[in-house]
Structures are given as C-alpha cells and as structure tokens.
Amino acid sequence: MKTGYDEELAQLAASQPSPPEIFVVEQTLLKQLVGYDFHRGVMACGQHPRLKTLDELPPAAAGDSPLLVVCGVDNPENIGGLMRSAAAFGVSKMVLSDDVAHPFSRRALRVSMATALQLDFYRLAEPAAEVAQLAEQQGYRTLATTLADGAVPLQQFVRDQRPLAILVGSEASGLPAEVSASCTDLLTIPMSPAVNSLNANVATAIFLYELTKRGD
Secondary structure, three states, X not given: OOOOOHHHHHHHHHOOOOXXXXXXXXXXXXXHHXXXXXXXXXXXXOOOOOOEEHHHOOOOOXXXXXXXXXXXXXXXXXXXXXXXXXXXXXXXXXXXXXXXXXXOXXXXXXXXXXXXXXXXXXXXXXXXXXXXXXHHOOOOXXXXXXXXXXXXXXXXXXXXXXXXXXXXXXXXXXXXXXXXXXXXXXXXXXXXXXXXXXXXXXHHHHHHHHHHHOOO
C-alpha cells in the first residue's frame, strides 16, 4: 500500500544488517491479511527476543535505575502504558510474571509507542520466591505498591544505597499477598477517601517519578 513514505521506509530497511523483505499491497488485501480494519500504512511481522531468566539479570549496583516488576497485568494496553512510563523515567529492565500480557503483542507495542524496543525483559517464573531472591541474593530493595494497611506513604519513604525494584500488580486485585509478603517495603500513594485506587499505569508513573527525581 502506497503511503507516501514507502521509499523512505525501503531505504531504512535496506540499511539494516539483515534487511527485511517489504511487500506493497492494496489496502483491501492488507485488511484481509491482518484481520481487522487496518489503516496505519505498515504492518511488520518479526521474531521477538525471548524473555530472559532472573539468573541472567546483571548484578545490581547503587545508582542503577529502578527495576520494574509487574505481576498479573493481563491487559495488553495496560502493559503497553507501563512500558512507556518505565522508559520515560529511565527504567531499562522489566521483570514480568507469566500471567502478564506479552510485551511484544500488537496492542502492547502500539500503546508503548515502541518503547518496548528500548527495554530488556526478564521472566518471573515463581513470583514470591524470586522476589525474595532479588533482595536476598541480588541486593535489591523490593518495594510493593499496595493499598494494604501499614504501607508507608510514598512521600515518607527514605531511600538508602540499595538499588530499587518496584513491584506493580493488576488493577483488579493488586499484588498477590505472598509476593507483597516477600518484599522489603510496602509503599502506598495517599489519596482522597472518595477514590479507591488509581489506574496501574498512573500509579506506576507516580511512583517512578517520586523515586527517580530525588538524589537522596
């Protein structure tokens, strides 16, 4: 399908180490191929990188950007928004439980505005045990974002020299209780009693902003 940018796209593709094939087709055929009302001009199909194991996570160091750990977020648009927020605040690594929407699914990629391609992904196969491992063996201070009683208000959190891992759960049920219990800290965002919770992406962006803007 002619888009006005087909020559530019072809030149860009040709400059890559392994140039992909490019096909130009009519919009009616393109719609049949992709299965929905496609109108953006370009559809790509490729092999995504595998999600690494936590054993492959590089050693943590003081001053590292936070590690974002996501559990149970099964909506592709939500995980796409989380990736975009993560990249905006300097996060370079995300750890995903097996029930999280795949970061390279079509809708997640679209909502992420391609920031998914800037991140390294790791698999959280046994969430509670491996979150404990992040703290005990890899030196992370693991922060559960929660509405639970006893959680420390975000503005009162006192940071130390340990690198941070921020854990985010689904909007419907939050973090699993056993995962929260394996964290070193419980943090919450104080809000009006008239509001029960925030969208997972909005809440995560607030946590990331607050925890990355300070040098203390």
